[in-house]
Amino acid sequence: MKLPFAESYKIKMVETIKRSTRKEREQWLKEANYNLFNLKSDQVFIDLLTDSGTGAMSDKQWSAMMLGDESYAGARSYYKMKEAIKNIMGFDHFLPTHQGRAAENVLFSVLVKEGNIVPGNSHFDTTKGHIEFRKAKAVDCTIDEAFDTVIDHPFKGNLDLIKLESVLSTYPKEQVPMIIVTVTCNTSGGQPVSMANMKAVKKLSEKYEIPVCFDSARFAENAYFIKTREEGYQDKTIKEIVKEMYTYADMATMSSKKDAIVNMGGFIGMKDANLWKQASTYNIMFEGYVTYGGMSGRDMNALAQGLDEGTEFEYLETRIKQVEYLGGRLEEFGVPFQKPIGGHAIFVDAKKILAHIPKEEYQAQTLGCELYLEAGIRGVEIGAILADRDPETRENRYPALELLRLAIPRRTYTNNHMDVVAVALKNVYDRRNEIKHGFKIIDEAPIMRHFTVQLQKID
Numbered sequence: 406m407k408l409p410f411a412e413s414y415k416i417k418m419v420e421t422i423k424r425s426t427r428k429e430r431e432q433w434l435k436e437a438n439y440n441l442f443n444l445k446s447d448q449v450f451i452d453l454l455t456d457s458g459t460g461a462m463s464d465k466q467w468s469a470m471m472l473g474d475e476s477y478a479g480a481r482s483y484y485k486m487k488e489a490i491k492n493i494m495g496f497d498h499f500l501p502t503h504q505g506r507a508a509e510n511v512l513f514s515v516l517v518k519e520g521n522i523v524p525g526n527s528h529f530d531t532t533k534g535h536i537e538f539r540k541a542k543a544v545d546c547t548i549d550e551a552f553d554t555v556i557d558h559p560f561k562g563n564l565d566l567i568k569l570e571s572v573l574s575t576y577p578k579e580q581v582p583m584i585i586v587t588v589t590c591n592t593s594g595g596q597p598v599s600m601a602n603m604k605a606v607k608k609l610s611e612k613y614e615i616p617v618c619f620d621s622a623r624f625a626e627n628a629y630f631i632k633t634r635e636e637g638y639q640d641k642t643i644k645e646i647v648k649e650m651y652t653y654a655d656m657a658t659m660s661s662k663k664d665a666i667v668n669m670g671g672f673i674g675m676k677d678a679n680l681w682k683q684a685s686t687y688n689i690m691f692e693g694y695v696t697y698g699g700m701s702g703r704d705m706n707a708l709a710q711g712l713d714e715g716t717e718f719e720y721l722e723t724r725i726k727q728v729e730y731l732g733g734r735l736e737e738f739g740v741p742f743q744k745p746i747g748g749h750a751i752f753v754d755a756k757k758i759l760a761h762i763p764k765e766e767y768q769a770q771t772l773g774c775e776l777y778l779e780a781g782i783r784g785v786e787i788g789a790i791l792a793d794r795d796p797e798t799r800e801n802r803y804p805a806l807e808l809l810r811l812a813i814p815r816r817t818y819t820n821n822h823m824d825v826v827a828v829a830l831k832n833v834y835d836r837r838n839e840i841k842h843g844f845k846i847i848d849e850a851p852i853m854r855h856f857t858v859q860l861q862k863i864d
Contacts (some may be wrong), residue, residue, distance in 0.1 A: 412857055413723045414463075416635040417464065425450065443788075444708040449781055452814070453782060454785050456749045457662040458504075459815075463792050464713070470707050473703030478696050480705045482702035483501065483702075489709035494657065497676060497678075498676070499672050501680065501705060502663075505620075505671045507699060508671045508672060512673050517535070517538060521539070522572060523585060524564075524568075524584055526547045526564045526584070527551065529620070547590065552593070554757070556744070557745050560635075561628070562587065562588065578615055581615050582615075583616050585619075588623065595743075595750050596747050597630035600631050601635070604653055604753065618654065618655065619657040620655075621659065622663040625716050628716070630748065647716055658671070666714065667707050670700050672708075684815075727813055731827060732821065734827035737802075750813060751813075754807075754808075755768040755788065758834060759771055762842065767844050768788065773785065782829055784809050785812070790855045808823060844860040844861060846858060
């Protein structure tokens with residue numbers, strides 16, 4: 406008999422989580438103005454809002470923290486992080502930042518100007534926000550298959566090379582500061598980009614003399630999918646695959662709160678010494694001195710160790726198989742979600758589940774609130790609220806996909822928790838026709854509104 410799969414770790418410390426009643430959750434959600442970000446963590450039983458900074462660090466990471474050098478300039482921890490980035494990604498130059506959006510802020514302050522065009526594969530909210538804040542335009546060049554949740558394409562994060570070349574051939578190179586390749590592509594469902602596609606994008610970038618930037622938050626998960634899905638990579642290690650991936654990038658931004666498994670931290674990797682020099686000025690202005698950039702020494706140590714652990718196959722297999730487990734349970738129950746299953750989350754197809762609710766009433770947000778009411782489970786909307794308003798017309802943008810993301814923190818929950826999530830979502834799915842209305846916005850920020858938006862239930 407074949408042995409069942411088991412996690413490649415054992416639990417050393419636990420944290421209590423609290424159950425609540427539906428009546429309590431109804432009151433808390435109302436007080437939060439139906440924005441799940443506004444809930445207190447003690448009001449959530451299983452928190453799948455994000456996998457960013459919510460994972461469990463290893464004993465080796467905690468040990469590394471105890472050896473952190475907190476010197477303001479030239480700390481040993483900085484050089485340990487520098488060595489890890491060089492060994493794993495190959496970048497000669499880097500700047501530490503406190504998280505991924507800070508890395509974008511610093512890098513884009515150098516590169517992105519008013520009127521610029523920035524093509525990529527379904528830019529995530531902070532990326533698009535930093536582009537549009539600078540009065541530039543993000544152009545989505547993702548393959549069409551990504552927007553059909555039923556199609557089982559192995560690399561739905563791929564850029565459509567025809568779409569991309571159309572952008573590059575339309576605008577002068579001075580107007581296109583970079584091509585962004587998000588690995589894995591969060592907005593399209595945590596979907597990976599193939600090595601062949603990265604190589605082809607780099608070839609196009611060289612033809613038009615435009616640099617390539619990898620949004621690298623989940624680069625290791627992307628490498629796992631290359632190993633398991635792309636011909637010719639089955640016998641390569643994750644670290645070998647990562648090394649090749651970054652030969653096709655000129656620079657990278659990284660939220661290390663994902664695949665480096667830390668609670669806080671990020672960085673910019675660069676091959677161009679002159680770009681490093683320009684970005685250093687903004688890093689000092691926004692983040693801190695170039696050898697700490699908003700991070701403590703202990704966090705840099707934990708990040709360096711996490712980069713090493715996060716690029717080991719056994720760890721990645723355990724992590725992604727838990728996401729697959731949840732997807733398998735939902736498949737059993739007939740709940741529609743983005744296929745194939747991505748690396749860090751299940752993206753539930755709210756547009757299919759709540760097709761009777763108008764898109765103007767925010768289907769994915771409605772589904773997220775119903776799941777919270779059902780069992781105290783918090784997900785996040787990846788739909789019209791996150792898509793924000795068009796900067797010019799101020800009209801709502803309605804994306805092709807309206808998704809509820811259930812992001813699984815790394816090494817944090819057991820499969821028993823996944824069973825609770827699956828059954829709770831099944832219960833919501835079974836009573837979907839009883840959900841008559843969604844929400845309207847009563848207050849919103851001018852940009853990246855989904856973090857603080859206030860909603861009112863439509864009766």
